[in-house]
Amino acid sequence: MRKRTGDRDSKKQKTAGDEAGVSSSTQPRPSSRLLWWVKRGLLVVCVIYVSVPFMMRLFPDIIKHLVYSHRVRVPFFVNLSQPADLYLNHTVNMYLKSEQGISLGVWHTVPESQWKEAQGKDLEWYQDSLGAGIPIIIYLHGNGGTRAASHRVGLIRVLSAIGYHVLALDYRGFGDSTGEPTEVGLTTDALYLYQWVKARSGSSLVVLWGHSLGTGVATNTAVKLIEQGIVVDGVIIEGAYTNIRQGGAHHPFGWFYWTFPGFEYFFLDTMGENNIIFPNDENLKRMRSRLLILHAEDDHIVPIHMAQQLYEIAQSAQNSENQVKMIPFAGSLGYHHNGLYKDPHLPDIIREFVHTLAP
Structure with missing residues (x-):
């Protein structure tokens, strides 16, 4: 068992x-x-x-959002109506109406030498200060973010320290401005700000400064003014592309699709069909303003060869070496697309350019 x-x-x-x-x-x-x-x-x-x-x-609106990136409202948690929070304590915030239903957020920063005098002053004081004969820079920023982006604030400080007035706006759809961006709309906004400034600036020099996408806005505006018989005192373009089609082809986003069948049809043609052109190359053929081109050799967004092409186009169109100048910044400096404001020689470069504009 x-x-x-x-x-x-x-x-x-x-x-x-x-x-x-x-x-x-x-x-x-x-x-x-x-x-x-x-x-x-x-x-x-x-x-x-x-x-x-x-x-x-x-869905063509997708390409619009990619080009303008206006919904990317960085930096976050910044009150654009309080520029003093960003240590711009000699700056006033205002809202201008460029068209019916379009309100534009704008900062006006006076020269740094006037910061004490500017304390507690109202909008009228700031407006009156534009007619004192001091050069005025209208800053037209690139895509994405707001006028409070660190590199934009950095440039405003540099220009103010040199001794200039700076007016920086957020185009329609950007920051605290109303509306939706289009190429015509952005150009209209810049044109309105220029005319608003000229109405208050007397004989003061007025210079358009465009960065990245804003270079197209700046040259569009200069050409529109030429059509009205007005030549802008000076134009500065930083990180400029030849046109948005070629700029888009070299943008890092495009790197993923260069070998994709129909790349031009799906992406580049779509921009043109939605009236997103920003033709810097064609605009420079018509412009007669003194021009300064600034570009970093290590710019990873817009390759420097585009700036060189624009320089050659502008020189040929104006038939004068004195009217057009290009300053490249060595790649070893590491400025890339947004960092030129850090260069210690930039103030002298800008002073020299503005000095040549004086009648």
């Missing part, structure tokens, strides 16, 4: 062991699960990659 009982016990143990072995062998290995997730992830990436170009064609 004992022997039979032992046999039964050993059989039970063997059966249990066999079942355990079968159970463990049917469970998926961790490496198999990881491979499954990797495959799924790659599939999702491929679907998104292929879908984006078609989405551009089906």
Whole structure:
């Protein structure tokens, strides 16, 4: 009896062991699960990659948001109506109406030498100060963010320290300005601000300074003024592209799609069909203002060869070396697309340029 009982016990143990072995062998290995997730992830990436170009064609507003990036309102948690929070304590915030239903947020910063006098002064005092014969810079920023972006505030401080008035606006749809951006709309906003300044500045020099996307706004504005018989005193373009089509082809976003079949049709043609052109190259053929081109050799957004092309176009159009100047900044300085304001020689470069504008 004992022997039979032992046999039964050993059989039970063997059966249990066999079942355990079968159970463990049917469970998926961790490496198999990881491979499954990797495959799924790659599939999702491929679907998104292929879908984006078609989405551009089906929903043109997407390309508008990519070009302007006006919904990216960085820095966050900044009250644009309080520039003193950013240590611009000789700056007034105001809102101008460029068109029916369009309100533009604008900062007016007086020369740093007047910061004590500016304390507690109202909007009327700031406006009256424009007619004192001091040069005025109208700053037209690039895409994305607001006038409070660190590199924009940095440039405002530099220009104010030199001794200039600076007016920086957020175009329609940007920052605390109302409306939606279009190329015509941005140009209208800049043109309105220029005319607003000229109505109060007397004989003071007025210079348009465009950065990145804003270079197209600046040259568009200068050409519109030429059509009215007005030549802007001076134009400075920083990080400028030849036109938005070529600029888009070299933008880092475009790197992912250079080899995609129909890249031009899906992306570049879509911009043109939505009236996003910003033709700096064509504008420079018509401009007669003195021009200063600033560009970093290590600009990863807009390659410097575009600035060189613009320089050659402007020189040919104006047939004068004195009217057009280009200053490249060595790549070893690490300024890239937004950092030229850090250069210690920039104030002298700007002073020299503005000095040549004096009648």
